[in-house]
Amino acid sequence: MRSSLRSRDSNSTSTDTDPKKRIKNCCRKLVAFMCTQVGVGGLVVGYAIIGALGFMMIETQGQIPSTVCIRGLIRKQYAEELWFSTASNQTVNVFDRRTFHMVSNRILRRYQDDFTSNYGKENCSGLTATDLWSFPAAMMFCLSVFTMIGYGTLVPQTAWGKAVTVIYAVLGIPLYVLYFLNMGKILAQTFRSLYTWLYECTGKRKPGQRITVPSTACLWVIFGYVLAGSIMFAEWEGWNYLDSAYFCVTSLCKIGVGDLVPGWTHGDLTADSQTKLIINFVYLLLGMGLIAMCYDLMKEDVYVKAREMKAQILQIVDVTHYQVEMCCKLEVLD
Secondary structure, eight states: OHHHHHHHHHHHHHHHHOHHHHHHHHHHHHHHHHTSHHHHHHHHHHHHHHHHHHHHHHHTTSOOOOSOOHHHHHHHHHHHHHIIIIISOSSSSTTSHHHHHHHHHHHHHHHHHHHHHHTTSSOOSSOOHHHHTOHHHHHHHHHHHHTTOOOOSSOOOSHHHHHHHHHHHHHHHHHHHHHHHHHHHHHHHHHHHHHHHHHHHTTOOOTTOOOOOOHHHHHHHHHHHHHHHHHHHHHHHOOOHHHHHHHHHHHHTTOOOOSOOTTOOTTOOOHHHHHHHHHHHHHHHHHHHHHHHHHHHHHHHHHHHHHHHHHHHHHHHHHHHHHHHHHHHHHHHO
């Protein structure tokens, strides 16, 4: 007995004094903490911050030319060609509609091809790469990458930036999925406890009754969150409520159209717009957690209702089978 106690004490002291084992224990505890709800949330935010700093460093090294806008020159060139080929030419005018339409359509088609081929390859806002790749804007870019929203309002222009984006997405998407699942569980437990407490306050709970959150309550939560975001962004950006709700739904559903983004106005990236980008980041990250919560609760509600339906069907089958047996016995007696 004493020898076993001495061996345990010697093992514990050797573990405490061995630096390699202490490092392994610390790493094991750190990994276990990172797999918890709080750890995953902090890991996602930290991943976005590290990515934002990295993309800022990469993209600001190669300045985007902003002194000349090629699209403006293309527009001016084809406008002059259209004028000299149609309006100023006496042989091709509105009286000769067939020739007028043929010449003007040919010029406009070439203008469309040149314009679209140069779209997105330059910066016509007059801002430098340092202005475009501010910390809040880079945070929103990172969020749009690993959550698979993909707004497209800010994109990397350098080769290194594009390569890092690929690696960043490959590593970040599984991390986001882990956040989505863990955050859904912890928010679902919290909301389930709150709903159970409110249901018990009404005095309608029966002994042994299992309380599940109905799907309608989850839909109301999502509707309320979208409504709050719609009012907030409409007041900030001056959008109408339809456009604001359109942005909230397309972002939370990860459609990511990118035509409307709060705080992102080329040519006017003020301190107020930077604050809006950060609040937009928090709104979307929490909103996706709420969607995960509603998914978890609605899945449980559907599972419970499916079991109840199965029990009812089996009961109906048993009753029908009993009735058929009784009818057969009565026919035999007759």
